[in-house]
Amino acid sequence: MSAKFCVALLCLNLACLVVSFHGKISGVRQDILRRAFKWEIFRGNLSVDASPGEVFQRVAKNVRRLSTRPIDIKSGSLLPVGVAEFDCERPYTQTLSTEAPTSVHRLRPGDVSVVGSIGDSVTAGFWAKTDKDINEMLAFEEHVDVSWSIGGNGTGPTDCATLSNFLRYYNPNLIGYSTGVCSTSNPSGSDACPNGNMNAAVSGSKSRDILPQAERLVTLMQNDQNIDFANDWKVVTLFIGGNDLCKYCIMDPPGWGITPAEYRHNVEITLDYLKDNMPRTFVNLVNVVDITLLDSMRDLSNCDLFYQAFCQCLDAQDQMLQMYVQEYQNGLRNLVEEAKYDQNDFTVVLQPFFEEMTLPSDDPLQFFAPDCFHFGVRGHAAVGVSLWNNMFEAVGAKSTHPAYDLDVSCPQWPFYLRTRRNSPLLNEKERPQS
The missing domain is CATH 1.10.1740 (Rna Polymerase Sigma Factor; Chain: A)
Known part of the structure; x- marks a missing residue:
């Protein structure tokens, strides 16, 4: 030296x-x-x-x-991020039905008893609370407790802005949310990490890997003595596709390059399985992110090094990759619009808040983990708020951008989770005078 x-x-x-x-x-x-x-x-x-x-x-x-990044002194990890305030209406007769609804199109947030998730390392919370310390990074932890769709850190959305915590505001007895930490040696989505609970997501997964996750999720719920599998209402969030796109250009070993048609097929057979095997379920199908946006951060921090490891095919100038992103998104949109999942006790709703995503101009890295690829605690919070907001926006009028400002919406009368069937009806009705 x-x-x-x-x-x-x-x-x-x-x-x-x-x-x-x-x-x-x-x-x-x-x-x-x-x-x-x-x-x-x-x-x-x-x-x-x-x-x-x-x-x-x-x-x-x-x-x-x-x-300005809150640190847990004991663990050295970043603290979860919650919304500043969440004081929405929740009278019993408005956010929890007086009797359990028989139709998913009349489902309110307080009626939801169980949550589950299917996906990859983003849903597994990989490196979400990891600070930019090399020792923390080498632990390869999955912070499932802050995962945007199923994390249960704290007791509500002001502690940690996740879908599960928003639902817990209406039903404190919610089952399935994740707590604690998993790791790549004891990963989420496996029996090796019970902290994951109903988080079936497995780091590194591509669309061809999610059917086994759905099968495991069904088994977990069926075997849980606290769940009335036939009668409890469930919300399952499915988000997949980032690894498919990041590896689309790699043909060795064969099968890594997943075409848009194959991607849609993989998601479709998974949704078909859930439809046939998981009654009383509302599925959030979150559309894929345009990963080419990340290329604009390549020269920031040490992003390029991590992209070479996690996302070898990332190139904003690659027209084939751009086409794949659009076709992946269109494939899911067309699949849901076929309406074969619009049943009385089961539905799939496309949540599009990622579709027109742009990166914030002011310090985009604050939303990401040290690898500039996975979400950090603030990113998970923004995505959790975005998913929650989308769920109560009418089909055809949903936001297509993430809520970076954590501006959360309160469900409005009659407080139903929006579906293709109930969106037109609710738009035509006015709330009765109390």
């Missing part, structure tokens, strides 16, 4: 003082300085030959950013 690098280390406290003096942060902790410094080394922005001025500039910049 060079002498001037040792001198540079002495600039860490100076960087802290200067940033504090300008009113950006206060009470900067030594652990924040260490993380800021270690991350700059890991990213390759500082070398052993770095000058004091270089250390000063790089670390001072990151001290402010890291100081």
